[in-house]
Amino acid sequence: MTEIADRYRRRADAFARTIDGVRPEQWADPSPCADWDARDVVRHIIDMHAVMLAPLGRTLSPAPGVDTDPAAAFRAARADVEAILDDPAVAAAKCDTPAGRVSAEDHVDRVVSDDLPLHGWDLARATGQDDTIDPVDVERLWAGTSSLPAELLEQFRTPGAFGPGVVVFGPEVKVPADAPVQDRLLGMIGRDPAWR
Numbered sequence: 001m002t003e004i005a006d007r008y009r010r011r012a013d014a015f016a017r018t019i020d021g022v023r024p025e026q027w028a029d030p031s032p033c034a035d036w037d038a039r040d041v042v043r044h045i046i047d048m049h050a051v052m053l054a055p056l057g058r059t060l061s062p063a064p065g066v067d068t069d070p071a072a073a074f075r076a077a078r079a080d081v082e083a084i085l086d087d088p089a090v091a092a093a094k095c096d097t098p099a100g101r102v103s104a105e106d107h108v109d110r111v112v113s114d115d116l117p118l119h120g121w122d123l124a125r126a127t128g129q130d131d132t133i134d135p136v137d138v139e140r141l142w143a144g145t146s147s148l149p150a151e152l153l154e155q156f157r158t159p160g161a162f163g164p165g166v167v168v169f170g171p172e173v174k175v176p177a178d179a180p181v182q183d184r185l186l187g188m189i190g191r192d193p194a195w196r
Contacts, residue, residue: 004109005085011116012078014134015045018120019071022127027070031126032195033119034170038126041119042070048112049077055095056084056104081108098162114141118189125195133182142185157190 019042027039036044043066050060063076084090084104091105099110117137124131133141148156155161156168170190175183183193 002085002091002105004105004113005082005091008081008085008108008113008116010134011113011120011137012082015116015120015123016071016074016078018123018127018129019074021129022070022123026127029126031122032191033122036122038123039066039070041123041126042066042074045112045115045119046073046077048115049081052081052084052104052108052112055097055107056090056093058084081112084108114144117141118186118191121186121191133185138182138185142181142188145185145188 022038028037030036031038031041033041033044046060046066053059058080061076061080064072066073085108091103093104094101095104095107097107097111099107102110117133118141121131121133123129153169157171159165159167162168169188173187173190173192175187175193177184179187179193186193
């Protein structure tokens with residue numbers, strides 16, 4: 001198993017646990033993502049799994065929908081991405097992405113794998129669960145995000161810059177400079193760490 005595959009699995013495990021912790025009546029609860037409820041957070045993650053498959057000419061396998069069974073829908077999408085990561089030839093295949101031509105596994109690592117802990121926070125916060133992001137992920141995501149050039153950060157905050165309806169980051173939420181790294185990371189990507 002590669003480091004990328006291992007990282008994806010660890011993060012997917014955590015996201016799956018958060019899905020499992022959602023009570024049935026909480027799926028319509030609002031999330032820190034404007035206009036999204038808890039179910040929409042999972043829907044977005046599954047949609048991003050489909051985005052990972054598209055450059056390889058693949059689609060998500062048939063599965064229950066998010067409206068019917070969010071946990072099963074995520075398990076199926078996850079299995080599709082893990083099939084890419086588990087096949088060395090497919091994982092190494094080059095594909096065209098908004099960030100340029102990269103290997104399939106790098107595309108997974110930079111997009112949906114990084115999305116899992118951040119949207120895991122959204123889902124946990126929406127449903128009153130422990131929203132602590134793994135400190136290893138916080139440090140890695142903070143290092144990558146805080147070192148982005150200002151012009152790229154601005155592009156990430158521009159709706160539609162990476163395709164119709166795509167918003168990578170929201171407007172920055174200012175947090176104190178001495179705030180915990182998780183709070184600074186959340187603020188940088190457009191989340192209010194104090195959202196309830």
